[in-house]
Amino acid sequence: MSTDLKQEVETWLAAHWDSENGRAVGSSDYDQKSWLTKVVDAGYAVPSWPEKWYGRGVSPKEARIIEKAFQARGAKGWGRDRFHLGAISIFKLGSEALKTELLYELLTGPICCLLYSEPGAGSDLAGIRTRAVKDGDDFIINGQKVWTSNAVEAEYGMLLTRTDIEAPKHQGITFFIFPMKQDGVDVRPINQITGEDEFNEVFIEDARVPERFIIGTLNQGWKSFQTAIASERLIMGDGITSRLRGAAGKVPTLLALAHKHDKLKDPVMRQEIAQAIAYRQLNTLNMMRAKEEMMKNGASSLASLGKLAMSRIQHGEARLSAKILGPQILLTETEDARNANFDAAKAYMNSIGGGTDQIQKNIIAERVLGLPKSTDVSRNIPFKDIKSG
Amino acid sequence: MPDFSIEDRQAICKTFERLLADKCDETRLREVIETESGFDKALWAQMAELGLTGLMIAPEQGGIGGFIEEAEAALEVAGAYLYNGPYISTCVMAPMLLSTCTDETLAAPHLQSIAEGKSIFAIAGCAPSGDWTAELNVTANAKNELSGEAGFVVHARNADHCLVYANIGEDVAVYLVKMADEGVTLTPHKTDDLTLRLSSMIFKNALAQKLEGVGAKHIQTALQIALVAQAGEHVGATRRIFNLTIEYLNTRFQFGQPIGRFQALKHMAADLLIEVENASSAARHAARAVAAQAPTSNVLTYLAAFTCADNFRTVAAEAIQLHGGIAYTMEHPAHLYWRRAQTGQWLFGSSDRFRDLYLSQMEKTL
Numbered sequence: 001m002s003t004d005l006k007q008e009v010e011t012w013l014a015a016h017w018d019s020e021n022g023r024a025v026g027s028s029d030y031d032q033k034s035w036l037t038k039v040v041d042a043g044y045a046v047p048s049w050p051e052k053w054y055g056r057g058v059s060p061k062e063a064r065i066i067e068k069a070f071q072a073r074g075a076k077g078w079g080r081d082r083f084h085l086g087a088i089s090i091f092k093l094g095s096e097a098l099k100t101e102l103l104y105e106l107l108t109g110p111i112c113c114l115l116y117s118e119p120g121a122g123s124d125l126a127g128i129r130t131r132a133v134k135d136g137d138d139f140i141i142n143g144q145k146v147w148t149s150n151a152v153e154a155e156y157g158m159l160l161t162r163t164d165i166e167a168p169k170h171q172g173i174t175f176f177i178f179p180m181k182q183d184g185v186d187v188r189p190i191n192q193i194t195g196e197d198e199f200n201e202v203f204i205e206d207a208r209v210p211e212r213f214i215i216g217t218l219n220q221g222w223k224s225f226q227t228a229i230a231s232e233r234l235i236m237g238d239g240i241t242s243r244l245r246g247a248a249g250k251v252p253t254l255l256a257l258a259h260k261h262d263k264l265k266d267p268v269m270r271q272e273i274a275q276a277i278a279y280r281q282l283n284t285l286n287m288m289r290a291k292e293e294m295m296k297n298g299a300s301s302l303a304s305l306g307k308l309a310m311s312r313i314q315h316g317e318a319r320l321s322a323k324i325l326g327p328q329i330l331l332t333e334t335e336d337a338r339n340a341n342f343d344a345a346k347a348y349m350n351s352i353g354g355g356t357d358q359i360q361k362n363i364i365a366e367r368v369l370g371l372p373k374s375t376d377v378s379r380n381i382p383f384k385d386i387k388s389g
Numbered sequence: 390m391p392d393f394s395i396e397d398r399q400a401i402c403k404t405f406e407r408l409l410a411d412k413c414d415e416t417r418l419r420e421v422i423e424t425e426s427g428f429d430k431a432l433w434a435q436m437a438e439l440g441l442t443g444l445m446i447a448p449e450q451g452g453i454g455g456f457i458e459e460a461e462a463a464l465e466v467a468g469a470y471l472y473n474g475p476y477i478s479t480c481v482m483a484p485m486l487l488s489t490c491t492d493e494t495l496a497a498p499h500l501q502s503i504a505e506g507k508s509i510f511a512i513a514g515c516a517p518s519g520d521w522t523a524e525l526n527v528t529a530n531a532k533n534e535l536s537g538e539a540g541f542v543v544h545a546r547n548a549d550h551c552l553v554y555a556n557i558g559e560d561v562a563v564y565l566v567k568m569a570d571e572g573v574t575l576t577p578h579k580t581d582d583l584t585l586r587l588s589s590m591i592f593k594n595a596l597a598q599k600l601e602g603v604g605a606k607h608i609q610t611a612l613q614i615a616l617v618a619q620a621g622e623h624v625g626a627t628r629r630i631f632n633l634t635i636e637y638l639n640t641r642f643q644f645g646q647p648i649g650r651f652q653a654l655k656h657m658a659a660d661l662l663i664e665v666e667n668a669s670s671a672a673r674h675a676a677r678a679v680a681a682q683a684p685t686s687n688v689l690t691y692l693a694a695f696t697c698a699d700n701f702r703t704v705a706a707e708a709i710q711l712h713g714g715i716a717y718t719m720e721h722p723a724h725l726y727w728r729r730a731q732t733g734q735w736l737f738g739s740s741d742r743f744r745d746l747y748l749s750q751m752e753k754t755l
Contacts, residue, residue, distance in 0.1 A: 251754045259755050264748075271741060274748035278692055285670035302666055309663050358652075364662060365655035369635050372650040 005062055009069040012042060019073040030076075036108045039077035044070070045107055046081035046091075053091060053103060055081065082231075086112025086158055086177060089228045093216045094177075101212070102177065106156065113154035114232075115145040115178065115202060116225075120388055123359045125160075126169045126222060127378070127386065130204065132161035132176065138208045139163075141178070144201065147353070151187045151200040154180050158228060159209070164219050165384040172383050175221035175228070177213045184208075194345045252277045254317055254324075257336065263324050272323070276316050283309045301368045308360045311351035318344035393455055398462050401455075404439050405463055408432075409470040415722055418471055418584070427586045428547040433474055437506020445484045450497055451504035452484070457614050461621035461676035468625025471729055473584035475509050475544035481618045482611045483510035486552055486563055491602030495565070499550070511548035511568070513539035513590050514608070521612055521737045522746070527592055529555040533599050535564055535572070535592040541736065545575045545588035553590075553597065554608060561605050564597035571595065582728040613690045616737055617679055620672040620697035623733050627701045630726040631665050634658070634708040637715075654711060661707055664700040671696040691747035695740035702730035 016025050016038060023030040024038065039045045040054050047063040049055025058066075063081065070078035080087060087106040090099055106112065121127040130143025141161060151157070157178045164172030180187075184207035189197040216224030254276055255264075263269045286302055286309065293300035321340035322329045329337050351357045365371045378386040412432045413421075421429045436442055444459055446452025460481050467476060483503060487496040502508035516526040517540035527537035535555055545551065545568070553564045566573050572595030575588040635658060638649030648654055675693035678686040705727035709716040716723035734740050 252751065255748075255751055255755065259752075264752065267745070270748050271744055274744040274751075277751060278696060278744070278747065279667075281692060282667040282671060282696060285674045286666050289666075289670050289673070305663050305666060308659065309667075312663075358656065361656040361659035362652065364659040365649070369658055369662065371635070371638055371655055371658065372647050374650060374652060374655075 005058070006065050006069060009044065009066050012044070013069060013073050013075055017073055017075040019075065022074060032076075032110070033108060036077050039075075040080075040104065040107045045077055046084075046087070048081045049091060053099060054107060080107055084111050085114065085228060085231055086156055088231050089158060089175075089215050089224070090177060092227055093224050095212075098177075098212060098215075102156075106177075109155050110153045111150060112177070113148050113151045113157045113180070113202075115148060115157040115159040117147045118144060119146055123356060124376075124378075126173065127388070128160050128162055128173065129388075130159070130161050132163050132174055132209070134211070135208075137211055139174075139176070139211060141176075141184075141204045141207045141209060144203050146190070146199075146201050148187075148200045148202050149198055151180070151202050152189075156180060157202070158215070160221060160225060162383065163221075166382050167219065168380050169378060169383045169386065170222045172219055173221040173225070174218050175215040175224040176209050177215055178207075178209045179213075182207055192345075193348070194342055252280065254320060257321060258324050260336075261324050261326075269323070272320055276313070276320050279309070279313045279316060283313060304364055304368060307350065307354065308357055308364065311347070311357050314343070314347035314350050318347050393459055398455075398459055401441070401444070401459060402462050402466050405436075405441060405466045406469075408435060408439065409466060409472055413470045413472050418473075418725075422473065422583045426547055427584070428474060428544065433509075434506050436474075437504070440504075442480050442506045443504030444480060446500050446504045447488065450488075450500035452500070456680050457481075457617055458673075458676045458680045460614070460618045461672055464618050464621035465625035465628075465672075468622035468627075469629040471584055471626060471725055473586075475511065475547060477615055477618050477622075478512045478543055478548070479503055479508070479510040482512050482514075482615050483550075483552055485611050485614055486600060486603055486607060489603050489607045490600040492600070495598060495600070499565075508550060509544065509548040511542050511545045511551045512611075513542050513545075513551050513553040514612075515540060515554075515738075517541075517589065519735060519738070520742065522742060525554055525556050525561060527553055527555040529557045529562060529564060529597070529599070533564065533597050534594045535566065535597050536594055537592055539590045539592075542575070542588050542590050543736070544586050545590060546577055546586060551590070552600070553592065561608060563600040563603045563608065565600060566592075566595055566597045570597075580732075582732040584725065584729055585732050612737065613679060613686070616690050616694040616743075617672065617675045619733060619737065620668075620675060620693040623697035623701040623730070624668045624672045626726055626729060627665055627668050627697070627704045630705050630708045630723065631661060633722070634661075634711050637712055657707060657711060661704050664704055668697045668700040688747060688750045691743045691750060694737070694743040695747065698730070698733040699740050701733055702727070705730040 018025045024035050036045065043051070043054065043056040044066050046054055047056040047058050047066050048060055050057045067078045084107065087103060090103055090106065116125060118128050118130060120129055130141065130145065132139040132141050141159070143161070157180050159176040159178035161174050161176060162172055163174040166172070184205045186203040188201045188203070190199045190201055191197055192199065254273055258264050258269065258273050283306060287306055290300040290302035293302060318340065321343065325337055325340055328334060329340055332338055355363070362374060366373050412435065413429070421427060433442070440453045441463060443452030444455045444463060446454070448454045464476070480503065484500060487500050490496040499508060503510065513527065515521045516523060517538050519541045527535055527539055529535050535553055537555070539553065542551070548568055551566050551568055553566055554561060555564055568575070572593045573590065575590045577586070577588045580587055638654055638658065639647050641648050671689070671693040675689040678689045705723065709723045709727055712721065712723055715721050
């Protein structure tokens with residue numbers, strides 16, 4: 001069965017994907033829409049979903065066979081049942097009508113952006129203030145979102161809004177699939193401390209979204225959101241393991257840098273470098289063990305440690321790189337110094353993004369170690385009475 | 390050598406766990422460490438009955454034919470109970486060195502006797518400096534007479550035999566002596582870790598038997614498996630003291646609530662969990678690599694050596710802090726773990742030394 005499937009996919013790819021030029025056979029350029037349409041129509045974009053919803057109804061294991069065949073040829077459009085968070089949420093939580101209306105369009109277009117965090121709601125995400133007010137068959141949206149990647153390309157965003165300010169904060173939230181290409185949606189890139197601008201701010205002023213685009217039910221958006229974020233965490237975990245797999249076996253970057261700058265003779269430096277390399281290797285070993293546990297038991301609490309562990313690794317490596325370079329780190333004239341300063345800033349991406357280390361520690365303490373939950377003084381009072389600032 | 394499945398290994402560990410829960414609970418452990426010998430002979434006999442003393446000995450010699458992965462797993466159990474018998478010297482290092490000896494008539498009876506629980510071995514493997522990777526002080530002559538001093542010998546007073554590492558010309562070799570032999574004297578030391586029994590050994594023209602065929606390479610392998618075994622012991626102890634601490638955070642009330650609700654303590658606990666899991670991963674992957682004779686076995690052994698030792702000390706130290714006043718008493722077990730953790734940081738050489746060796750292994754990839 002699985003060898004047949006592999007053969008079938010490879011035959012299909014050979015006929016349709018020009019891996020040398022990275023485009024569809026017979027076309028002169030890579031056109032995302034037309035290629036994705038081909039993949040979706042063939043059932044390879046979301047193979048683990050039923051045929052009715054553009055899949056093949058195969059097991060996750062068989063789905064990986066298809067993904068691997070695509071990856072091996074550098075073909076795009078695979079694994080949208082794992083990575084297209086907007087489509088996954090509609091598939092899991094949307095009504096029959098909403099799936100019929102949007103699913104095909106979402107799967108054949110760019111991925112959705114995530115309109116979750118706000119300037120006043122970061123760690124405490126249930127405190128979002130972007131309002132959605134009913135107006136006929138639509139809701140009118142006003143507010144500001146932040147830390148949104150892919151906001152420029154995205155045709156749709158997954159939007160968390162406040163629909164009931166009288167209810168406690170978790171009970172007045174509604175989750176929408178929101179059309180981005182309309183008046184009243186203004187995307188501005190954020191100038192990050194690394195010099196990059198992968199994230200955006202999204203200002204929303206009197207924009208509209210049809211009521212039928214609610215994911216889940218009105219005012220029960222927090223629950224729908226939990227489903228969406230669970231899919232996202234799976235991707236992040238997967239990203240960590242595949243990235244580390246890529247780094248395995250190579251000379252550790254720090255070691256190469258210390259060697260180049262002749263710092264491997266200093267016994268104090270040796271201790272620090274060895275420990276920094278060890279932290280990274282230990283995390284790799286933990287993630288390998290997490291994978292084994294997941295294969296065996298279907299779950300592993302180890303996986304939740306990776307991101308927190310990575311903060312100590314990245315900040316530590318950045319500090320040590322600076323130590324290796326010495327006062328050269330002050331100048332932007334060498335590539336080593338530029339990289340080290342970039343990495344030092346970029347380390348905050350891990351220790352703040354996707355939940356700060358401190359939030360992560362609360363989660364680990366409560367969910368993995370079973371310590372009592374911290375009290376949220378704003379949890380059971382009407383949203384409008386919550387202090388902000 | 391029979392192949393052990395994970396299930397076999399778990400079965401051995403379960404049996405061992407039941408035995409220790411019954412015969413080496415905190416009350417019994419405290420009784421044992423108060424005695425002069427610090428060694429529970431009756432418990433050792435029961436371990437032998439269960440096959441634990443012959444864990445790493447071939448079935449032909451009366452053992453059950455396990456290797457380092459089985460020993461690492463068994464020592465995780467031992468560590469949890471702070472079991473302090475001469476297991477690593479007698480059941481891990483001695484079998485490895487004896488089974489390498491080309492003179493089977495010399496080695497086989499000893500292996501048999503270890504498996505049966507009748508013989509206890511000490512290893513005099515380092516100079517008075519305590520560094521197992523440094524130059525030895527004991528020297529052998531062509532008549533197999535040993536002279537010199539060895540330091541930090543564990544359970545020497547409870548052992549009937551001792552394997553002695555000695556210089557012979559430019560080489561090193563391993564010699565067998567009986568503790569009662571002429572020219573062998575030992576001086577027991579007082580230790581801060583109450584579970585530990587350490588002696589210095591002085592050899593004055595002590596007539597020994599040479600383990601033919603055992604040289605520097607095998608001494609290195611013996612150290613490697615000892616480090617992995619000890620790493621397993623650390624992991625078991627680390628996890629136990631960590632779990633006791635988490636339990637306390639859930640049950641100790643102050644300000645009308647369990648203290649585990651306070652973020653200052655939660656964050657310490659989450660940080661420590663990383664140290665606990667890092668140690669587990671390091672010990673198990675090292676055991677697996679050594680068993681498979683993988684090219685990474687040296688790197689992973691050194692990694693496990695310093696990580697498991699340091700993380701045990703860190704977790705035990707923070708366990709005292711997290712408990713507060715109750716753990717500042719001799720009655721509370723936390724200090725037993727904390728003291729034992731310091732032992733682990735020095736027994737076969739310092740963590741700093743192994744960290745440096747780890748880096749040296751890495752440098753080979755440059």
